[in-house]
Amino acid sequence: MGALLLILLLAIPIAELYVIVQVGDLIGIPLTLLLLIGVSLLGTVLLRREGAATYFKARDVLARGGIPSKELTDGFLILLGGALLLTPGFLTDIVGLVLIFPFTRAPLKRFFTTVVFARLARRHPATAGGVYTARVVRERRGPQSERGSAGPQDKTSPGPSETSPPRIAQPKHRVEDDDGSPGRG
Numbered sequence: 006m007g008a009l010l011l012i013l014l015l016a017i018p019i020a021e022l023y024v025i026v027q028v029g030d031l032i033g034i035p036l037t038l039l040l041l042i043g044v045s046l047l048g049t050v051l052l053r054r055e056g057a058a059t060y061f062k063a064r065d066v067l068a069r070g071g072i073p074s075k076e077l078t079d080g081f082l083i084l085l086g087g088a089l090l091l092t093p094g095f096l097t098d099i100v101g102l103v104l105i106f107p108f109t110r111a112p113l114k115r116f117f118t119t120v121v122f123a124r125l126a127r128r129h130p131a132t133a134g135g136v137y138t139a140r141v142v143r144e145r146r147g148p149q150s151e152r153g154s155a156g157p158q159d160k161t162s163p164g165p166s167e168t169s170p171p172r173i174a175q176p177k178h179r180v181e182d183d184d185g186s187p188g189r190g
């Protein structure tokens with residue numbers, strides 16, 4: 006991974022300089038500089054617009070009590086695209102614009118989440134299906150006999166209502182994660 010990053014840090018600026026020189030030869034230096042500045046300004050406007058839209062979507066999801074995972078992924082890709090647009094060069098500008106436009110960001114978002122999920126699944130196989138899969142919840146709750154160990158309910162206290170979350174009995178033993186560290190059981 007480190008060698009790939011080093012190669013990219015060396016290859017990208019060289020490729021950018023080559024493309025800038027070629028475009029400068031083709032259309033002239035003043036127009037090349039004007040084009041680079043124009044694309045950066047356009048990227049800034051698009052970054053603000055898409056970033057604000059993603060922020061408001063995430064805020065709406067949070068207000069409804071959901072987890073804004075899609076919006077956070079969008080936000081990360083928009084941030085990455087904005088950073089690439091602020092970097093001078095045509096190649097990084099193209100990649101930055103692809104990351105900012107919603108219709109080109111969607112396939113990249115699916116690819117990104119698949120790659121990140123696969124990498125997490127390799128590092129943490131117990132949570133490959135998600136943090137709170139049925140298997141993980143069963144393991145952390147303990148055997149079936151411990152489920153009802155919350156104690157008898159008081160007849161004077163109201164039972165669970167539709168607005169209150171269901172009570173989950175805590176396991177009597179300390180649950181350990183796959184790596185041997187104490188879990189949150």
